[in-house]
Amino acid sequence: MKRTAFILVLLIGLLLAWAARDFPAWGDPHSPASSSAVSSHFIANTGVDTEVPNMVTAVLADYRGFDTMFETVVVFIAGLAVFSILRGGPNRRTRDREFVVDFEPDLIVTNTVRLIVPVIQIFALYVLAHGHVSPGGGFQGGVAMGASFILIALSWDLKTALARFPIERCFTVAALGIVIYAGIGLLSMFLGGEFLDYAHLAKVFPVSPEMARYHAMLGVEIGVGFTVTAIMFALYAGLSTDGRMRDGL
Amino acid sequence: MIETIASAALSESANSPGWFLVHSIGVGMGILGLVFFLGTAVGMVRFPDFYTRMHAAGKGDTLSTMLMLAGFGLVMMEDFSAGSWLLLLKILGIVLFIFITTPSSSHALMRAAFEDDEMPLGEKDLKKLRKRGGKPSAR
Amino acid sequence: MGASLLVLMIPILYRIIMGPTGFDRILGVNVIGTKTAVILVIIGTLFDRVDMFVDFAIAYALLNFVGAIVVSRYFNRTVPLQEMEKPKPRRRAKV
């Protein structure tokens, strides 16, 4: 049975490798992805429409803003689902293993974390704010920010990290991120445009419509960053303690 | 790649001796870092137990990474403009972070191994090892 | 230079594959993670956009620490209460 499965997997792998011959060559300018009308339209018009140098951010946060907003909602729902499944009901299972934490926080590690956590947080803010001109954006900055809180929880203990960022505040902040995102969309809707059509924000702010799209993208990224930061930390806090929120890893 | 950098350094050295000095120092540091990383790789393969391998990996890894990155920062100093100074500053920042984090992560791993009862090799074990010609027994 | 770094990763992968204990493997992972930052900068020189790729290297230099800390914490901090009473048998070094 094992040998049959191995031969089957090998066969499928060879089939896939054989199918890879039909792909366009690496960096081929005439490949369908490079020569389609959509990508050439974005390459030609992104800089004119939005004044954002990084096209990926412009496509993600402006042209496909609806998609990104519901991706953020998916992240939020995933965090909420993990939290509520781990909390569970009383009769879900017997908690037969109680953990006891015997440690003193390591001196060298805690001092290194003391030095490195502010740098990580400033770097996360830099990544978030520079999503327009260089790779980066809300998701990456939010993950780095969440990693800094996880680092605090790892080097001292979870109680210290939860004192700085309680679990209730995690979900409040995550919901606040979605509210920021949807609020910018709703604001542009009330100003006469469609939902998430940031160019209409120029009616209330003293900027040109292009710069309004530029700055609205920054606001949207900040919303995504809030949600991702809070959900990443809540995921770690839930998973490491099996939902008990104390005496974890 | 080293050859291209070196040939560029030799061809344009006439118009700017300071640039040539910085460039050659950077290339030398990069090569020195590669030598140290070779030491790390050989040590990881050849040493007999976990703690000696930790010695090779922790020290050689940190020093070689720092040397290579600092060498790259110097090689990138093409025209001493503001952008290249910013780049050098960022790369020196990476060097500083690696100098802080890598030793303390190897300290944490070492302590974890010690508290998990991973025993170092003693005198007797080393004698036994030498008698067999340095080959570890099959596990 | 970058290619030689990748070639020199092969002995470390050998240690990760053959390593007698789990700690050897984790040590190898740590070394490879540090070297990734250097290789990212080298890829940046190939694209002539080092200013962009340096940000990735900063991210790696800062966040590599997290992996080693979580592994060490897994091994030495917490024990289940039921297993605390019985002492673990001291292992001898594998020669």
Place this chain on the structure above:
Amino acid sequence: MGLELFNTLILSLLVVVAVLSLWVRDLVVSAVVFGIYSFLMCLLWAEMGAVDVAFTEATVGAGVSTVVLIATVFNLKRKAKD
């Protein structure tokens, strides 16, 4: 020349690491070897020019995914695949 050499080396290392992460017995080591997979994947994205994807892979792979996997293994009863 340089990029194609990188491509070949990174892809071959990637295959080795992918097989290795299934082959090791200990679940913690398997989770950590997934870390190398993520590093090499980030190098591959960066070398193909997809810098935003590479940055996401870098932050998520180095910062969060290893932590979450090990926290999950910590709460399992079965620590090693025997």
